[in-house]
Amino acid sequence: MRVALFTIGCKVNQYETEAIAERLEALGFERVDFREKADVYVINTCTVTGESDRSSRQAIYRAKRKSPDAKIIVTGCYAQLEKEFLESLPGVSLVVKQEDKAALPALIVQLQGLGAGGEGRPATPIAGVKGLGAKGKEIEDEFFGFGVKGLAKHTRALVKIQDGCEKTCAYCVVPFARGKERSREAGQIISEINDLVENGYKEVVLTGVHVGRYDRDGVALVELSEKILNETKVERMRYSSIDPNEFSDQLIDFVSRSDRICRHLHVPLQSGDSDILSKMRREYSAEDYRALADKISQAVPDVLIGADVIVGFPGETDEQFENTCQFIKSSPINYLHVFSYSDRKGTEASSMPEKVPPQVIHKRSETMHALGKEKWRGYIQRFVGKRLDVLIENRRDRKTGMLTGLSDNYIRVLLDGDDSLRNRIVSVHIDDRHENKLLGEV
Numbered sequence: 078m079r080v081a082l083f084t085i086g087c088k089v090n091q092y093e094t095e096a097i098a099e100r101l102e103a104l105g106f107e108r109v110d111f112r113e114k115a116d117v118y119v120i121n122t123c124t125v126t127g128e129s130d131r132s133s134r135q136a137i138y139r140a141k142r143k144s145p146d147a148k149i150i151v152t153g154c155y156a157q158l159e160k161e162f163l164e165s166l167p168g169v170s171l172v173v174k175q176e177d178k179a180a181l182p183a184l185i186v187q188l189q190g191l192g193a194g195g196e197g198r199p200a201t202p203i204a205g206v207k208g209l210g211a212k213g214k215e216i217e218d219e220f221f222g223f224g225v226k227g228l229a230k231h232t233r234a235l236v237k238i239q240d241g242c243e244k245t246c247a248y249c250v251v252p253f254a255r256g257k258e259r260s261r262e263a264g265q266i267i268s269e270i271n272d273l274v275e276n277g278y279k280e281v282v283l284t285g286v287h288v289g290r291y292d293r294d295g296v297a298l299v300e301l302s303e304k305i306l307n308e309t310k311v312e313r314m315r316y317s318s319i320d321p322n323e324f325s326d327q328l329i330d331f332v333s334r335s336d337r338i339c340r341h342l343h344v345p346l347q348s349g350d351s352d353i354l355s356k357m358r359r360e361y362s363a364e365d366y367r368a369l370a371d372k373i374s375q376a377v378p379d380v381l382i383g384a385d386v387i388v389g390f391p392g393e394t395d396e397q398f399e400n401t402c403q404f405i406k407s408s409p410i411n412y413l414h415v416f417s418y419s420d421r422k423g424t425e426a427s428s429m430p431e432k433v434p435p436q437v438i439h440k441r442s443e444t445m446h447a448l449g450k451e452k453w454r455g456y457i458q459r460f461v462g463k464r465l466d467v468l469i470e471n472r473r474d475r476k477t478g479m480l481t482g483l484s485d486n487y488i489r490v491l492l493d494g495d496d497s498l499r500n501r502i503v504s505v506h507i508d509d510r511h512e513n514k515l516l517g518e519v
Contacts, residue, residue, distance in 0.1 A: 080106040081115040086123025088284040092235040100182040122155035127419035141168035154254035232470040234278045239285030247425040260293035280313040289323025315339040333376040341487040346384035349404025350397040374409035381486040389418040389438030391429035411456040413449030489514040
């Protein structure tokens with residue numbers, strides 16, 4: 078049986094897709110590219126924005142066109158919130174809610190007639206598939222417990238350490254889709270990273286819905302990070318995203334002291350206007366964020382600070398948008414992920430008055446993207462003439478054919494060299510900047 082998988086959304090989804098793929102391969106399925114014909118398509122959806130919903134639906138339609146007789150399985154956050162709607166789409170064979178994602182391989186086996194059972198569950202255990210409790214939870218661990226041995230075609234491996242969110246941000250549906258906060262047992266994380274290192278991975282990225290809120294058996298993020306560095310030989314470790322309220326002086330000090338922790342911190346901002354942040358229920362002010370960003374940049378030389386920004390939140394005036402632009406221009410933020418606000422059903426913001434017109438949101442998005450490019454190019458320009466340690470990837474740059482890789486502070490670097498440099502961390506002298514990338518030589 079040929080299976081193709083497609084992911085929309087965050088690194089947590091990417092990790093879970095890979096975990097599902099590895100389990101299916103262990104059960105005898107052949108993994109193929111999503112653009113190819115397959116017997117089964119698995120689409121791991123996202124619903125953080127209206128655009129995410131649209132991308133999820135488009136993936137379903139593409140799979141249906143490519144293989145009209147294939148089984149299409151839909152899971153993820155969109156499936157959690159809109160199960161009945163997705164079940165009504167042509168070609169969809171099964172919608173698996175977030176809480177049942179761990180059962181997905183067993184359900185696919187049964188759907189394909191390779192197992193036996195009733196009510197959507199295997200009647201007897203299938204080799205390689207964990208058992209399920211009455212509510213669809215894994216018996217062994219309520220945490221989504223698949224491990225990964227790698228990440229297909231990627232040089233860096235994602236390691237999921239946390240899930241769920243109990244915040245009440247006015248615009249966000251993630252708490253509805255992901256449920257309560259829970260953290261993975263440290264021993265499982267250490268074991269998985271050791272497996273990844275044994276399989277040749279030099280860098281891991283700790284990911285979760287709220288990485289900074291990791292807390293299991295008295296072990297918080299800093300303690301977990303120390304255990305990883307002490308009990309594994311992974312050469313580099315990166316954090317995916319940490320909320321401003323989750324930063325402590327201890328964490329900043331830890332990042333500043335360790336040369337194995339990447340100098341790359343993604344700290345969601347959402348708005349540079351304190352009144353808008355209050356309406357968003359973000360629990361910090363623009364001044365709070367500025368103080369944190371300044372503290373990080375002073376403690377960690379050449380650190381890359383990234384931020385999410387939402388444009389067009391209900392009631393956002395031209396002046397408040399300009400406040401955000403000026404805040405970013407004068408801050409240590411180096412790159413932006415820009416999101417256009419869209420109503421999410423059931424959120425507080427969806428019922429707020431004074432919606433910003435779509436054409437205004439579009440214009441603000443263009444302005445913010447341009448500002449993000451300006452900040453990025455200014456940041457990477459400072460490294461011309463210096464040296465960076467770069468993890469060379471297992472692919473070459475499509476346009477130039479050159480080797481390509483990422484520095485610890487997440488700068489894309491292109492260089493000449495033979496394939497023996499792939500999957501190695503090498504010291505690269507930076508000769509020049511070309512648009513959004515750097516050019517260098519070993």
